[in-house]
Structures are given as C-alpha cells and as structure tokens.
Amino acid sequence: MAPKYKFTYFYGRGRGEPTRLIFAAAGVEFDDVRITLDQWPKVKDSLPAPMGQLPFLEVAGGVTLCQSMSIARFAAKETGLAGKTNLEQAQADMFVDEISELLPKAAGVHFASDEAVKAERAKEFDKVLEETLGKLEKLSGSNGHLVGDSLLWCDLVLFNIGFNIDNYKPGTLKNYPKLNKVVDTVKANKRVAAWIAKRPDTKF
Numbered sequence: 001m002a003p004k005y006k007f008t009y010f011y012g013r014g015r016g017e018p019t020r021l022i023f024a025a026a027g028v029e030f031d032d033v034r035i036t037l038d039q040w041p042k043v044k045d046s047l048p049a050p051m052g053q054l055p056f057l058e059v060a061g062g063v064t065l066c067q068s069m070s071i072a073r074f075a076a077k078e079t080g081l082a083g084k085t086n087l088e089q090a091q092a093d094m095f096v097d098e099i100s101e102l103l104p105k106a107a108g109v110h111f112a113s114d115e116a117v118k119a120e121r122a123k124e125f126d127k128v129l130e131e132t133l134g135k136l137e138k139l140s141g142s143n144g145h146l147v148g149d150s151l152l153w154c155d156l157v158l159f160n161i162g163f164n165i166d167n168y169k170p171g172t173l174k175n176y177p178k179l180n181k182v183v184d185t186v187k188a189n190k191r192v193a194a195w196i197a198k199r200p201d202t203k204f
Contacts, residue, residue, distance in 0.1 A: 008033040010040070092152045094139075144185035
C-alpha cells in the first residue's frame with residue numbers, strides 16, 4: 001500500500017526538513033519528493049501546489065496542505081509529537097515560532113554572494129542568534145527536551161536549525177548547555193540517526 005503522505009520540497013533541508021524529521025522520528029513512511037532549483041521553474045505549473053510554492057504535503061484522501069510550519073504542525077499532531085496536553089502543545093509551538101525566525105536570517109547570510117552584504121548580514125545574525133539562543137536556553141527543560149519529558153517536534157526543529165548554526169559557527173550550541181543537551185538527545189534517537197544517514201548531505 002502506498003504511504004499516506006507525499007511530501008514535496010526542494011532538494012535541501014531548508015523549511016522542509018522539520019516535516020521530514022517528524023515523519024522519520026515517528027517511524028511513519030512517506031514519499032519524499034525532492035526538486036532541484038533548476039527543475040522548479042519547469043515543473044512549477046504542473047505540480048498540485050495549492051499556493052504555487054514549496055513545500056506541500058499530499059494526504060491520502062485528496063487533501064493537499066501548504067505552508068511549511070502548518071504542514072510540520074499537522075505532521076506532529078498526526079504522529080503524536082505535538083505535545084501530550086494542550087499546554088505542552090502551546091509551549092512546543094512557542095519554541096518553534098521563536099526558532100523559525102532564525103532560518104531566514106541564516107539563509108540571508110548563507111546565500112549572500114556579495115562579501116560586503118554577507119558581512120553585514122552576518123553581523124546582524126550574530127546579534128539575533130545570541131539573543132534568541134539565550135532566551136531559548138532560559139525556557140528550555142533541563143532533561144534533554146525543550147518541553148516535557150519526551151521527544152516533541154520543537155526538539156526536532158531546534159535540531160534542524162542546529163545544523164545551520166554549526167555550519168555557520170561550529171561549537172556555538174555548546175555555550176547553551178540545555179539546548180545542546182536537546183540536540184544530543186535528538187541525535188541519539190535511532191530513527192533520526194537512520195534518517196540522517198540516508199538523506200542527501202546538503203549545506204542548508
């Protein structure tokens with residue numbers, strides 16, 4: 001039987017990886033469709049993308065969802081990784097919203113082609129990164145999870161952005177012991193480890 005979910009996004013991690021990580025961590029099979037930047041203009045009009053953009057998730061039964069965090073939140077609820085209670089879910093959402101604000105700024109630095117622009121963006125990103133990680137560190141649990149006592153999607157979102165942070169400035173998260181412990185906990189998850197081992201190795 002075909003998987004219940006078909007997820008389409010660009011070849012890299014970007015805004016699509018949280019959903020992939022959620023399905024992988026939960027052991028839920030899904031079709032992982034990847035499109036290169038060169039392919040995108042050629043196939044854009046032929047894809048069932050409701051808003052003409054990536055990512056989108058096709059769910060068995062004929063429904064297609066778009067918007068990266070809406071998809072990831074749905075996947076988390078479908079797989080039991082959203083939070084055990086309404087309060088845990090709200091706390092997890094709070095972390096995800098804060099963490100997600102780092103991605104476009106990290107992308108701005110990563111994809112800048114002009115060195116002067118890159119340096120200016122990096123300066124701004126350094127300030128935002130320090131402030132954000134400081135706030136997250138204060139709010140995080142100390143048991144290897146941002147919220148509660150089990151793996152939730154907010155842990156996976158932090159783990160994902162951790163790759164970008166480590167590529168940008170290796171060792172940064174070691175200055176934030178509780179956040180670093182969360183990343184280590186996710187890294188030790190056997191399903192996540194298996195996913196990391198088989199997914200394409202991309203910078204962003």
